[in-house]
Amino acid sequence: MLQRPRRGDPLWIWALHGWEGLSWVLIALVTLITVVGDGPTRARYGVPALVAVLALCYALVRCRPDHPVLRPYGYLCVLVAVLGGLSYVGDGLGVFYTVTLAQFVVFADSLGAAVVYTGLGAVAITVGGTLREGRRVDVLTTNAISSLAVFAVGVLITVVTPRALALRDERARLRADLRTAQEELVEAYQRQGAAEERERLAREIHDTLAQGFASIIVLAEAARSGLAVDPDRSAQQLQSIEQTARENLAEARVLVGAAPRSGVAAGSVATTLRRTLDRFTEDTGLTVTAELADVDCDQPTRVALLRCTQESLANIRKHADASTVGVVLARHRAGVELEITDDGRGFVVEESQGFGLVGMRRRLAEFGGDLTVTSSVGDGTRILATIPMNGQV
Template structure:
């Protein structure tokens, strides 16, 4: 029942040094007082010898038994303790105050309540018998000693039972603390693992929304430049310039991912300006007519928290990437607005559309949905074959403190 930290050890064991000192002090006082009692040479010699036996038994049997909790040495020492104490009190009745330390040691070494009660009764009977022998075995002495014996027994039992309950509660508390610490460690490990997974998903979304889409643009521009080169190459220079711009932007985004998670574009311009630049670049690369419409003033857009602006920008980028890859659209309208439910952005195209309930969603739309839901928002996708697609992202509007 003992634990490695000592939290569940009995109070006696954790204060062993103090009880060790008390034992030797009381034993020394008893020996010293006995020389003032005029016991006679023979009785004094027996008394001193008994004190030496008790001291040796404590030092070489009792103290190791307290530390090791071995049952045989424990029983041996307590029986020697009771016998020596009865002898000392029989020779010199004033030694009775040694019962204080004797009773404490009996309970210190007991393994259960019944054992402590049995040895406490044996101690009181032995001491009472010794006192009765010292008084001459008369009935008068018996009735004088009996109340004291009963009081000593009751006090010893109450004290021991109380200590046993304290020890039991201490052990239960120690076990509970260990369980709580174990649960705390497991919870911390689970939180760490969840944090690592969340960070990986976040990095995956950032890479998909920036580097992967940029690489896709470069590939498509390179293919277009190669096709035009085979037909004369009149506008190859413009294509190469667009490739260079996209590559530089991708490089800046890669550096930003290493340093932080705020898009480079938002650190240098407002969300409105970045959306317009994205629309112009997308139109230049694909030939699709892209317009940006604002249903709220620029100052309200600038007042949005940076994290919300990132969510809105990444949602627009993902929607445009899907238009590039799948829609075959001729027109795209990006609308940014504010409603009672929060701030929203809508990307609508006139492309081929699809059936949301049938078509499988790729990583991009799942990443968009995950990012938006992390910010407390929602994603709504309306589409049908031949009728274009509308993607609307709505997140709670919380303005930054200034």
């Protein structure tokens, strides 16, 4: 049985169901006219009786379409019988067949069934009208021709309706596919956002907390080994440990959202890098030469340059076995350049798989920048970080 129309259904489906509802209004009107008119007694009593049976069956099948006896096809059988009876009891009552054409489509669940039951309806009114008018050949021919014309309209309806339903179902499928695609896209964005956030946190932890803890370990080992022979130096190293621990605590608060996002004190980039280099010299005893131009840049760019410096210095301390370090910060037409060199043991760049260099490249890429690493075994290392500055001076 065809379901009630839904939002988005083709106009034809709405019209079909509207026709079904209108048919009962017309049936009631014709029945009322027949009852109060001066027609034959058979029509005045037969019409309301047959219509009452049809209405009762209609109500039952609409309320209980799964009824064990009166299923939709059972109702169509009753409809065919009632149409034949109406054509028999009254002249012109075959019009009920035209009025109820929509019901053959609504209650049949296939094209073939709709055509068959529509044809049975045409046969019923033809036979009923012929029996009422005397079983003459000319009457049979006339009734058959008129019934056939209405039947042709019914067949047209049954052919058009499945196509309209197919269009409805296709649109419903497309809407469902669109909703699914939108949901999958939202989930993909959420997963991508979560992955990017995890990567950002991993980079921040590596560039801040991990480097700080590594520095604390190195300073603690140095302070312990020199405690007996150089207590002043050990005291200085313990002070550096305390300072590094405080900085790590501040960075940890940034990562959990309890402090400003950058976690870097305000000031020019040259001043920020100078403080970092002084701490590095103090902790390692290495010779550091620095040429730091007073470059004006925003806070995110300043943080990126600082993180690159911290990562490079941490690698020098852990791996380079260098004696001197050079740092140059310069402003060029294309942007700002940060160069860090050392005279350490160097390494094969293509074989490096550390997270630090990858993290620096990704951090710079967020600003449209780039990282160039030049090194070879025994020749030291050169790190060049570039960031476009968009016309800033």
